[in-house]
Amino acid sequence: MRRFVAVTVLAIAAAVPVALAGAAGGSAAQKKPLRYAEHDLFIETNATDGDAGLQLNLDAEDWRSLTIRDPRGRAIVGMQAKGPLRPLGLTELFFEASEPSFDEVPFSRFKKRFPEGRYTFRGRTVEGRRLASSDRLSHLVPARPNVTSPADGAEVSADGFTVSWEPVTRPAGVDIATYIVTVVQGDRELNMDLPGTATSASIPGEFLEPGVRSELEVLSREKSGNQTITALKFRTR
Numbered sequence: 001m002r003r004f005v006a007v008t009v010l011a012i013a014a015a016v017p018v019a020l021a022g023a024a025g026g027s028a029a030q031k032k033p034l035r036y037a038e039h040d041l042f043i044e045t046n047a048t049d050g051d052a053g054l055q056l057n058l059d060a061e062d063w064r065s066l067t068i069r070d071p072r073g074r075a076i077v078g079m080q081a082k083g084p085l086r087p088l089g090l091t092e093l094f095f096e097a098s099e100p101s102f103d104e105v106p107f108s109r110f111k112k113r114f115p116e117g118r119y120t121f122r123g124r125t126v127e128g129r130r131l132a133s134s135d136r137l138s139h140l141v142p143a144r145p146n147v148t149s150p151a152d153g154a155e156v157s158a159d160g161f162t163v164s165w166e167p168v169t170r171p172a173g174v175d176i177a178t179y180i181v182t183v184v185q186g187d188r189e190l191n192m193d194l195p196g197t198a199t200s201a202s203i204p205g206e207f208l209e210p211g212v213r214s215e216l217e218v219l220s221r222e223k224s225g226n227q228t229i230t231a232l233k234f235r236t237r
Contacts, residue, residue: 033132034125036060041068041119041135042225045107046099047144048232052110053099058121060131062089065124071117081126089126111139138224143170145179145218145230152232158210164200165230168220180219180227185212185236210236 038059045052056077058066064086068077081089116139123131146166150156168176176196183190183203190207208214213235221227 031130033130034060036121036123036131036133039121039133039135040225041137042227043114043137043139043141044096044099044226045141045228047228047230049099050102051099052102052107052141054097054114056093056095058093059091060123060125061091062126063091063123063131064089064126066093066131067122069120069122071115071119076114076119087126136224138222138226140171140173140222140224141226142168142174142176142220142222142228144168144228145220147216147218147230147232150216150232150234153234155235155237158205158208158236160203160205160208162200162202163216163218165218167197167199168228175223176220177223178221180217180221182215182217182219183207184215185209208236212236 036058038057040057042055043052044055056068064081066077066079067075069075077095079090079093114137116137118134118136120134121132125131145168147163148166149164150161163181165179168174178196179194179198179201181192181194181201181203185208188207190203192201194201213233215231215233217229217231219227219229
């Protein structure tokens with residue numbers, strides 16, 4: 001992070017205007033906001049559980065305050081570092097809003113709560129520098145990946161198996177950037193990021209243990225950041 005140091009110089013009168021001009025330029029630079037290194041606001045839906053939630057990934061160095069406003073100017077998040085945390089500040093931030101089922105909060109109501117448009121992020125560093133960025137939230141959410149193998153509840157070989165799915169092409173205009181395959185066995189987790197053209201992934205036997213009930217997720221992530229999960233369970237033999 002760039003730091004500005006004020007220097008006092010004793011000089012002849014002719015040099016004073018130059019010194020003042022330099023100080024004014026430094027002051028203007030101080031007023032220019034810094035940008036967040038990362039700011040990704042998106043919607044995640046779980047097609048298996050039938051719910052949706054708002055999620056955020058945010059990163060900046062040593063910030064002490066944050067306010068997020070929706071396209072209508074309403075503050076939806078406000079954070080302030082206090083006490084012993086205030087002089088140290090924060091860096092990375094991830095949050096996932098509560099995900100009530102669609103029976104409780106239909107997706108149409110969810111979209112009214114979080115309208116499409118530009119959400120702004122404003123904050124301050126521990127040194128008082130302003131932080132400012134924005135991200136556009138889209139309601140274009142990809143359809144669920146249709147997993148063709150293995151079937152939900154299937155028994156698979158602990159020596160390894162292949163996960164297959166049909167490419168996600170709905171709704172109209174969707175552009176899948178990434179598929180993410182996750183396998184969970186007990187307290188161990190395997191994650192694989194694959195290109196948007198992929199339709200299968202090989203799960204290695206080195207990761208698997210026999211005779212264990214396990215969970216599998218295939219996630220489709222649209223270029224807007226919005227993503228949808230299909231989840232199922234299997235057992236190794």
